[in-house]
Amino acid sequence: MVQDTMAQTLHGIPINAYLMLSAVLFSIGVLGVLYRRNIIVIFMCIELMLNAVNLLLAAFGAYRGDSNGQIFVFFIMAVAAAEVAVGLAILVMIYRNTKNTDIDELSRLKW
Amino acid sequence: MIKLVALVPLFPLLGFIIIGLFGKSLSKTVAGVVASGAILLSFIVSLLLFINLNEAGENVSHTVKLFDWIQAGKFSADLSLLIDPLSSVFLLIITGVGFLIHVYSTGYMHDDEGHNKFFSYLNLFVFFMLLLVLGSNYLVMFVGWEGVGLCSYLLIGFWFKNTNYNNAAKKAFIMNRIGDLGFLLGIFLIYVTFGSVSYSEVFAQAKFYGADEPVLIAITLLLFVGAMGKSAQLPLYTWLPDAMAGPTPVSALIHAATMVTAGIYMIARSNILYTLAPTSLHIVALIGVITAVFAATIGLLQNDIKKVLAYSTVSQLGYMFLALGMGAYTSAVFHVITHAFFKALLFLGAGSVIHAMGGEQDIRKMGGLKSHLPITFATFLIGTIAIAGIPPFAGFFSKDEILAHAFAHNKIFWLLGVGGSVLTAFYMFRLLFLTFYGKFRGTHHQEEHLHESPKSITIPLMVLAGLSVLGGFIGLPEAFHAKHLLKSFLSPVFAASDLRMLPAEISHTTEYALMALAIIIVLIVVLLARNKYVVKGELPVADGVVLSPSSKLIANKYYVDEIYDTLIIRPLHWISGIFYRVMDIQVVDGFVNFIGKAVVWSSNTARLTQTGKIGYYVFVMVLSVALLLLYISY
Amino acid sequence: MLTAILIALPFLAGLLIITTGGEQSKRIALGAALAELVVAGIMLAQFQINAESQFVLNYPWIPSLGINFHLAVDGISMLMILLTTVLTPLIIYSSFGHHYSKPQNFYGLILLMQMALIGVFTALDGFLFYIFWELALIPIYFICLLWGGENRAKITFKFFLYTMVGSLFMLVALIYLFQQTTGTHSFDINALYAAGQALDINTQRTIFWGLFLAFAIKMPIFPLHTWQPDTYVVAPTQGTMLLSGIMLKMGIYGAIRWLLPMVPEGVAAYSHLVMMLAIIGIIYASLIAWVQTDIKRLIAYSSIAHVGLIAAGVFSLNEQGISGAVFQMLSHGINVFALFFIVDMIEQRTKTRLMGNLGGVRTVAPKFATFFMVIMMGSVALPLTNGFPGEFLLLNGVYQASGMYALFAGITIILGAVYMLNAYQKSMLGEVSAATENFEEPKAHETHILWICAILVIVMGVYPKPLFSIAEPAIQQLLTMVK
Incomplete structure (x- = not known):
């Protein structure tokens, strides 16, 4: 019965609240990417955007009683984990090579 | 058979x-x-x-x-x-x-x-x-027409190490080609009009055309342009005097006796077309008579033995065209025949002289050759008498026939024709007297080597001399109550034209009078020439001596070559250079390269948007997504 | 079957040479080209003189797009095949005096080029035609780029891009026509004809430009010609021969087969414009040829003039014009090949192409000078040489379109004599110069080639009738569609 209560609690919160929350989270992520220059912060902001989307997926899944949403969330989390692993490795390499994590300095591929 | x-x-x-x-x-x-x-x-x-x-x-x-x-x-x-x-x-x-x-x-x-x-x-x-x-059709004629042009080119430039000779050869070929273009266009017009180029079909159909239809005038004039080139008529004659660069037998065969009469053959062959286009005939006659006199005047002051003969050829060809232009086709052919005899004779005689002189062609350096070259002198004399039109030698009959036609046809033509023949008699006897009479004016070395030419040279001279004496008898004038053999032989060819052409009759008395007049004038002129060059022993002035304006004009051949050079060749060459250096390289190719450069430039400009700043890329991306969303939602 | 052999033989031989050949490449290549000539000879023997497409080879290739591997031969194609198969062995043979680095690639590319050219001349499927058309560009591009002269990278790049641009217009036009075919869409030539002919006049005009640009650039017609002189000069001699002898005929052939019957109304609308451009090109290029100092460039410009006349004849849209064009393609191919060969011989012997440095060759090497004379007479279209029948009919055709055009186009016979005689005089006549003192008479292989060319020049001029009769039915059929 816990599940039912859980679902009821969730249903008790209007969907708009979820939308607002994830929109805010997403915007924070976007603004972070835009304004911050430290590459690690940007990286975290990207994660934030991903999670904002995850939240939406989970919320819509719950509302529609469709488990696909949650499956996708797990799927995305798995991919994100892999991405973090690769991404952080690249970051470490960049840092080792340039002693720097400022993205504005990383423009060597320009032409 | x-x-x-x-x-x-x-x-x-x-x-x-x-x-x-x-x-x-x-x-x-x-x-x-x-x-x-x-x-x-x-x-x-x-x-x-x-x-x-x-x-x-x-x-x-x-x-x-x-x-x-x-x-x-x-x-x-x-x-x-x-x-x-x-x-x-x-x-x-x-x-x-x-x-x-x-x-x-x-x-x-x-x-x-x-x-x-x-x-x-x-x-x-x-x-x-x-x-x-x-x-048997115009195209085959054209084949021969261009082919003789080629041979003429090869033979004029026979001594190909000499640049002047090469230039003369090239000039002959190109000038002939100008005429050939006219001929070619004429053939096209014939094909378009009659649907065929074979003589039999064209002439059969032409008979149904009325007089002076524009298309016939156009055809005949185009063909005549071809004839002008090949037969060296004004304004395309300047190649022929230069063509004397070739060996002398070539000048005799190609540039006097045969090739240059191709134009006369062509018009005689197409006689029905010309007869039906009196306007064209008139133009032919006009060009012919002007050329005859024009070239004769130049002949007066030439000092190169072959050049004198060359201008006399141009002049005689003018007479033939005059005859054609009056519809006297037989007379033209008659003159072709006699001219072939005496002009070949004169050229070959000149060749014999040049041979004896070791290549010298300037008559101012000759003189007194009569005793050294007796056979050459005798035959050359016969040729000179024949061309001057003194009876009973060949040239008299044919030229007289033409002048009689001219008298009946148009008195001005007749007057010019007589004038031309007077000039001819003068410069030919001037040539004869300067070459064979008086004292020898060449070098001592040349004098020692003077000799009569071998038999292979003198025998053809004698045969041609014989023909120049007798050739005229194939066309005795009607006034003599004799049969015009040539006329009756050729009559089938010109039958259709003769039907349409009103015979220009003059009475026998008039004809006798004209003959007598012509002979008397010519004889007087011969005596004048004798007086001037033999009795007084005058010589043409040396190069570099200042001449009176009119003599200078004539001695420089009316500057026609210079005029062509200044008015046509140089501007064309200049413009070609402009075409190449400016038009082709800078304008046309420049435009192509401009397109290439424009692409490079715009790429270079567009490249600047790729700053390499990640923040900038992300900003653009977000902005674009936002705009896209806005666009979708509205 | 024969068509398949004709395509496959040079292709396989080319691949074989590239993969395995060494110093023997030139001989193998010559053998392959001669074998190809024999095949073409057999084909000629079996050829029936009528308007039918013969030796058909038709297999579905990409059925979903209506594309067939459709090759066939009619009278016009037959002559073009003859041109290609006669010239290729000559071109290969003409290189025997040269030592090219990596000969296997050089000769392999020539054979691949031949394959593509045969394909262009026999394809009856729009898509296939386009494929072969572009395929022909690749070998010649590499031949010019890898074995060319000074400044070759820039010039070949320009040549490649220029012709490529034209081809793309053609591709667009072909795809548009493909879309217009009725029923199941098809690239078959007859389907394209039907589609093109059914278009309204304005669309036809647009399509005309699409196709015309490709062909006009290839020919080239003034003012699209500026890639040509540079490319001809910079390309290795064999490349120049391929370009001028055969490849530019692709443009004319393309215009005859793929343009005239495709959009007849469009053609009718612009035929006078094209003729005018072509005639301007004739005079313009002839005049420019006159002031050249480099003999190779002179011949390059003379080629523009000659092609201009051919183009004018094609667009006069009558039987004389097109017959003349087809014949002139053959004789121009032979003449221009021979002329470039002669230039090559001069350049090899004297190390210069500037006519000012030459002269007097006729004294030192009379035989060579005589061959040059014969070829030159062919080039200035003297009667009884191969240049004349074509030029006569072309001018005749143009005359029927307009007497004025014929007058101006006919100036070519004067200017042609001007620049050719000028070049001959400067290079062959006069006094011997320092460069020509030791001018050698032609060697064995050179003598063979010159004899072959000289004989072709004369024979084709004296008895051109068989060649005319091969092409005649096909041309007549083509014209019924144009009118």
Whole structure:
């Protein structure tokens, strides 16, 4: 019965609240990417955007009683984990090579 | 019998191939014999054909088809030969005079290193010339027409190490080509109008046209442009005097006796077209008479023995065109024949003189050759009398016939014609007196080497001299109550024209009077010349002496070459340079390169948007997504 | 079957040479080209003189797009095949005096080029035609780029891009026509004809430009010609021969087969414009040829003039014009090949192409000078040489379109004589110069080639009738569609 209560609690919160929350989270992520220059912060902001989307997926899944949403969330989390692993490795390499994590300095591929 | 006609051009062609291919291994004698023999065989066949035609009576025109040549859609032209009185007469001149000149050349060119090459060219020339007069359609005529141009080019530039000679050769070829373009356009117009280019069909259809229809005028004028080029009429005559750069037998054969009369042959052949276009005839006559006088005046002050003869050729050709232009086709052909005799004779005589003088051509450095070169002198004298029009030599009858027509036709033409013949008599006797009379003016070295030419040279001279004396009797004037042999022989060819052309009759008394008048004037002029150059012993002035303006104008040939050079050649060359350096490289190619550069420039500009700043990229991306969303939602 | 062999033989031989050949490449290549000539000879023997497409080879290739591997031969194609198969062995043979680095690639590319050219001349499927058309560009591009002269990278790049741009317009036009075909869409030539002919006049005009640009650039027609002189000069001699002898005929052939019957109304609308451009090109290029100092460039410009006349004849849209064009393609191919060969011989012997440095060759090497004379006479269209029948019919055709055009186009016979005689005089006549003192007479292989060319020049001029009759039915059929 816990599940039912859980679902009821969730249903008790209007969907708009979820939308607002994830929109805010997403915007924070976007603004972070835009304004911050430290590459690690940007990286975290990207994660934030991903999670904002995850939240939406989970919320819509719950509302529609469709488990696909949650499956996708797990799927995305798995991919994100892999991405973090690769991404952080690249970051470490960049840092080792340039002693720097400022993205504005990383423009060597320009032409 | 008639089928044999194909042999006529075949022999010279074989001669050309044999000498051309194996020229290096043949001895000079063999080459000379092969070449002359080929022409002799052609002459014999031509003679047989002539006899055959004479006996044939009414049906005197035969076509022998060799093979289909060019064919596309409705257009078709065979390589086929036509033998009729007109072509037969020309065959006899070409092969007969041609043979004599071949024989002459064996002597004249004997010491030249290009001896064999010379004979191969000469044979090739005769081949094309025969093709020209034998063709049964305009296209075959055109083949011969261009072919003789080629040979003329090769032979004028025969001594190809000399740049001036090469220039003369090139000039001849190109100027002829200008005429050829007219001829070619004429052929196209003939094809478009009549649907065929063969004489029989064209002439058969032409008879249904009225007089002076524009299309006929256009055709005849275009053809006449071709004739102007080949027969050296104003304004396309300047190549002929320069063509004297070639060896003298070439000047005799090609640039006096045969090739340059191709234009007369062409108009005589197309007589019905011209008869139906009186306007064109008038233009032909006008050009002819102007050329006759114009060239004769230049001849007065020339000092190169061959140049004098060259201008006299231009002038005589003018007479022939005058005759054609008055519809007196027979007279024109008559003059072609007599002219072939005496002009070939004069050129060959000049060659004999040049030979004896070791290559000197300036008459101011000759003189007194009479005793050294008796045969040459005698024959040259005969030639001079013939061309001056003193009876009973050949030139008198033919020229008189033309002048009689002119008198009946247009008094101004007659007056100009007589004027021209007076000038002719003067410069020819001037030439004769300066060359053969007085004291020798050359170097001592030359004088020691003066000698009469070998038999191979003098025999052709004597034969031609004989012909120059007797040639006129084939066309005795009616006033003499004798039969005009040539006229009756050629009458089938000109029958259709004669029907339409009102005979310009003049009474016999008038004719006698005109003859007497002409003879008296000519004799006076001869005496004047004698007085000036023999009795007083005057000499033409040396180069560099200041002349009176009019003499200067004439001595410089009215500056026609210079005018062409300044007005046509130089501007064209200049403009071609501009086309190349400015138009082609800078404008047209510049535009192409501009497009290339524009692409490079715009790429370079667009490249600047790729700053390499991640923040900038992300910003643009977000902005674009936002705009996209906005666009979708509205 | 024969068509398949004709395509496959040079292709396989080319691949074989590239993969395995070494110093023997030139001989193998010559053998392959001669074998190809024999095949073409057999084909000619079996050829029936009628308007039918013969030796058909038709297999579905990409059925979903209506693309067939459709090759066939009619009279016009037959002559073009003859041109290609006669010239290729000559071109290969003409290189025997040269030592090219990596000969296997050089000769392999020539054979691949031949394959593509045969494909262009026999394809009856729009898509296939386009494939072969572009395929022909690749070998010649590499030949010019790898074995060319000074400044070759820039010039070949320009040549490549220029022709490529034209081809893309053609591709667009072909795809548009493909879309218009009725029923199941098809690239078959007859389907394209039907589609093109059914278009309204304005669309036809647009399509005309699409196709015309490709062909006009290839020919080239003034003012699209500026890639040509530079490319001809910079390319290795064999490349120049391929370009001028055969490849530019692709443009003319393309215009005859793929343009005239495709959009007849469009053609009718612009035929006079094209003729005018072509005639301007004739005079313009002739005048420019006159002031050249480099003999190779002179011949390059003369080629523009000659092609201009051919183009004018094609667009006069009558039988004389087109017959003349087809014939002139053959004779121009032979003449221009021979001329470039002669230039190559001069350049090899004297190390210069500037006519000012030459002169007097006729004294030192009379045989060579005589061959040059014969070829030159062919080039200035003297009667009884191969240049004349074509030029006569072309001018005749143009005359029927307009007398004025013929007058101006006919100036080519004057200017042609001007620049050719000028070049001959400067290079062959006069006094011997320092460069020509030791001018050698032609060597064995050179003599062979010159003899072959000289004989072709004369024979084709004296008896051109068989060649005319091969092409005639096909041309007549083509014209029924144009009118």
